[in-house]
Amino acid sequence: MQDFLAEYCLYLDPEIEDALRVAKNCATSHEDFLTPPKDIELIEKNWIDIHKPFNMIRAKIKLPSIPIPEDPQKPRSIVM
Numbered sequence: 552m553q554d555f556l557a558e559y560c561l562y563l564d565p566e567i568e569d570a571l572r573v574a575k576n577c578a579t580s581h582e583d584f585l586t587p588p589k590d591i592e593l594i595e596k597n598w599i600d601i602h603k604p605f606n607m608i609r610a611k612i613k614l615p616s617i618p619i620p621e622d623p624q625k626p627r628s629i630v631m
Contacts, residue, residue: 567608573603
């Protein structure tokens with residue numbers, strides 16, 4: 552996992568890295584949980600663990616909104 556993160560220049564909190572590692576393992580075994588006998592609680596927990604890092608990343612990323620000009624044809628001045 553660390554090689555993947557470094558290769559794609561992904562620098563994440565250790566907590567998110569751990570959640571990604573857990574999600575990868577959960578995703579790998581999720582299909583096995585769907586075969587009988589099914590343990591619904593285990594399936595639901597596994598599904599939550601799979602999605603957890605994505606929710607964590609979404610919560611951490613703060614992207615600015617993109618202003619949309621009132622008149623798209625009118626050039627905007629740049630203030631520095």
